[in-house]
Amino acid sequence: MKTMWAPWRMEYILSEKQDACVFCEALSENDDLTLYAGNATMVMMNKYPYINGHLLVAPVKHLSGLDQLEKHEMGELLATVEKSVGILKQVMNPDGFNVGLNLGKVAGAGVEEHLHFHIVPRWFGDTNALTVFADVRVIPEHLKTTYDNLKPQFDTLNLNTKN
């Protein structure tokens, strides 16, 4: 991915790393970033997005490797990625997506102990458009608006696999 100018990332880089896992914490309390919480998978807004609509899809289980997932969890994880891409398409109409896993700190994983997919919607010319969002203070509002737009769609999801 090209380097995009995302100044609010500094807030993340400079903020003290917490001991608690953001995914497990989000599941245990009713936060305003979690879009979906199923039996095996969850979807969260990235609090420090590279771009508006940047989502994180994770297994509910706190684990770091794909090889630690049960087969049905693997299937549900991919299904959750697919549904999330579908909802972003419907609500935000992007031109494309970057979808990926960062495994290990060296690969850029911010939270390496809890496996998660990144879904980053992309629009033609978005590297230029990002300068519009340069003011750090406006980001929470973007997050909230995006959350409110996406939440009703995720509320209709039911991916829980029977096993």
Ligand SMILES: [Zn+2]
């Ligand atoms: Zn965790």
